[in-house]
Amino acid sequence: MSNTSTATAASSSPALREEAETLLRRLAGESARLREDQWTAIHALVADRRRALVVQRTGWGKSAVYFIATALLRARGSGPTVIVSPLLALMRNQIDAADRAGIRARTINSANLHEWEEIRGEVAAGEVDVLLISPERLNNPDFRDEVLPKLASEVGLLVVDEAHTVSDWGHDFRPDYRRIHTFLADLPPGVPVLATTATANARVVADVAEQLGTHSDGDTLVLRGTLERESLALHVVRLGSPEERFAYLAEQLPELPGSGIVYTLTVAAADELTAFLRGRGFEVAAYSGRTEDAERREAEADLLANRVKALVATSALGMGFDKPDLGFVVHLGAPNSPIAYYQQVGRAGRGVDHAEVLLLPGYEDQAIWRYFASLAFPPEEQVRQTLDVLADAGRPMSTAALESRVDLRRSRLESMLKVLDVDGAVRRVKGGWASTGEPWAYDAERYRRVAAAREDEQRAMLTYETTDECRMVFLRRQLDDPHIEGPCGRCDNCAGVRFAPTVSGADAQAARAALAKPGVVIASRKIWPTGMSALGVQLSGKIPPAENAEPGRALGRLTDLGWGARLRDLLTDGTPDQPLPEPMVDGIVKVLAAWDWKERPTAVVSIGSRSRPTLITDTAHRIAAIGRLEYLGSAEPAGTPGQTRRGNSAQRLKQVHDAFTLSAGLAEAVAAHQGPILLVDDSVDTGWTMTVAAGLLRRAGAGAVLPFALAVQG
Missing domain, CATH: 3.40.50.2020 (Rossmann fold)
Structure with missing residues (x-):
């Protein structure tokens, strides 16, 4: 990979820069000006047709890079941009942003099946500038076999958003994202590729950059900026029981600026907290993986319009939700990684001068972390059993049919099959999964090292809760930020405690009754x-x-x-x-x-x-x-x-x-x-x-x- 700036080359394209600045003003307002790294990335994509990895803090303007690059490439006759985006909430935000820039964007995902044929026709007719797809679509048999090859031959720019999920070292690794590796291999020479993320440490940056560069003629350009967030004031408030944390949140919520997000670790906790806060008179809504799509859309719209004080959400609202004036993020329970925590708190303070960030850790957090860790890649015996069952069947088998022969829960079985698919041992086809017959090795050492990395992250999160150093510096160090200069001056360790860990008897009694x-x-x-x-x-x-x-x-x-x-x-x-x-x-x-x-x-x-x-x-x-x-x-x-x-x-x-x-x-x-x-x-x-x-x-x-x-x- 290469960290070499292309500023010299970029300075020789004043007309292209002026065109890009005009597009930015249309997107972000008359006072907007391109950051130097934004321009460097745009120039690399449009003029040099390079592959680039942009690691910049939330709110820096990564989406402006790919929307402006899209408009410039389309004006020069390139095909549509394909953006691989992980969450529906993020997709909806991106479509709205593209519209402001005069870019026609459409999406193919699990929530709009009835529109797929219409959208395919629009893409074929050249009427779509940006097509957003979820990573799961990359291995949907119909999409992979009928849509993807044509799309790969015509794409003008490929964007991989939240690119840390490509790496199994990333805090939010998703097997479906590994399918991008195949997509990259199918791209014609000279098609630029942009990967973006705000949450990648040095190991993840190196891994993603290497994957991007595997099928290209040159190194990946890496543009990495500071992860300082001047608007965020980080606090940790240590309380005892869940009842105390519920009561504390009810007392503090009216004092927190604007509207925001309250994160919980489980769906059950989100439902419990939502019911309690509503009972105390607050306008809040629950948001999790179990929330129906129509309810999610309504909840997102209510938060954007400040009709609710908060969304009580699981990590389903983790990446990309864009509300510039979000005034606070509270965590009821600590995520299992400082990197994941930084990503979630980054939702706040993007367009305001000050936002409050509170962590209310719980004694049950580590038990929840252990549960999620138990869902990691299965032991070799179970993997081999699955491969043997598929090989012996000699035909495709559905996940449900495999479940009767392999003792793995449905979600864990599906996740394992996705990894095996990326590794070439199985293939998803109509009717389920089929063996490829290709040899496959169980990389026990790599799985062990990934598990050890996760344990290190958990220990670091526990240290974050008790550290007396600057909390923002601590988080930035966990992300290997190369631009740390000094303490933030805003967190509770720098500026003093402003959220005292005290709860009134009346609120505690109400919380106790609700949770009981x-x-x-x-x-x-x-x-x-x-x-x-x-x-x-x-x-x-x-x-x-x-x-x-x-x-x-x-x-x-x-x-x-x-x-x-x-x-x-x-x-x-x-x-x-x-x-x-x-x-x-x-x-x-x-x-x-x-x-x-x-x-x-x-x-x-x-x-x-x-x-x-x-x-x-x-x-x-x-x-x-x-x-x-x-x-x-x-x-x-x-x-x-x-x-x-x-x-x-x-x-x-x-x-x-x-x-x-x-x-x-x-x-x-x-x-x-x-x-x-x-x-x-x-x-x-x-x-x-x-x-x-x-x-x-x-x-x-x-x-x-x-x-x-x-x-x-x-």
Whole structure:
């Protein structure tokens, strides 16, 4: 790669620069002027047709580079620009910005399937200047085979936005982005390429620059500026319980400038916090990977127009959301990397002189980090098993079909397959995934080094929380910023503490009441998993209504900030079996009282357990006593003692489909009983244990079966 400035060459093109400055004023206003590195990048792309990596802070104007370069290249007869962009929110912002510059932009993504044919026609007719695509589209079989080859032959400029995701050293590595490597190889000679990011340390910069330069005649031009953000005032406020953090946020929110973003680590926490803040009278909206696209659009529009005080968001709102006057970013729980943290706080203060940034770390953060780390690339044994299954099949297999043969959860299986696709071992085709037959090596050493790098980042984040040095300097050092000169003068360590860690009794009481509110719906299973016959289990299609369970209830989720910690302490592997703790009885009473069942249950049956028989049986007896219900007995496990709990849905069903039995006495009691039966277990994950046990009871003569568990996992 090359860091050599092209200023000398750029200075010899005054007419081109004036044209670029005119376009910038159209995009950003009459007072706007190009930064020198912006001009250097534009000149390299337009005049020299080079490949460039621009690493600059959020708000610096990276999008101006590719929009201006697009307009200049189009005026010179080049084809459309293709921008690979990771998030729908970012795409929408980019389309709006392109329109301001007089550039016609369209997008192909999962949310506008009905427009794809129309957009393809517009691209073919030369009516589109910029086409934004998500990285997932690069390996969609139809898009890859029918659209991408033509697009690669006609593209005038390729832009890879948030390019740190190309590198598996990056904090937000995405396997789909690795497909860009193939796209680069298919580009005709002389097509310029621009990669941009604000969050890349030296290792990621080197990796991305090397990938960009692999299929070009020259080195990648790297333009790296300072990551100082003069508008951001960084603070860390250390509080105790989740209740204190909820209360603290409710007290501080009115004092924070303008509108902003409150980040949480989990979807459950985002939902809990949104409900609490709304209950305290704040206009806020939840935003996560589970939020429907229409709701996301509405939430984004409300934040942009300052109709809400904040979006309570997961990392789904992480990259690229552009609101120049965003006044604050608060984190309820710390991200697992200072680099990820810098990227998220960079949403604030882009167009204002001052923005507040608060981190409220929690004691549960590290447990959440460990959970996400457990989703890393699987062990070699499971990878080889997947490759063998595909090779033996001799035909494409869907992810659902593979799930019945490989014990990996759907999301982890899909992520692994994407990596194998990029590595050339498998190929995504119509109908699923197929083996290529190409040899493949498990790079255990690289995976180990990536995992070690992630652990280093976690330790650095913990250090950030407690450091007494300038917080902005700390973050910039983590990103290997070469331009650090001195302390920021604005953070709590430089300018003194302005957000004291104190909470009023009234707000703490309200938060405690909100987080203590129990109750989570357990959805009933309606359809058996695909491909069970391959596992020797003859179950397929819809579950007969006469054997199904009703929707159930649980005390809470293991990921909840309220009940989650207590449930994790009770249900974590290694915790001794014990009777139901007394503090949970009141929560169970509240869940049962609020349950809108069609008919009140009249009896209780527990699910037998080898790991927690005392807890489950005691819980069932306590519920029976409280509700004056008849305890009929326990559906006892009939499987092999000590079985390892299987991971994905199909494998779990195989394990439990014949794993329980009803004693003669229990079967007779169920047959003779009138009224719904409450079925009690300790936790629900895939839901198949409850489904199978409910089926046993229904076939024995039970009417409705109502599942109840202490916890839902997830």
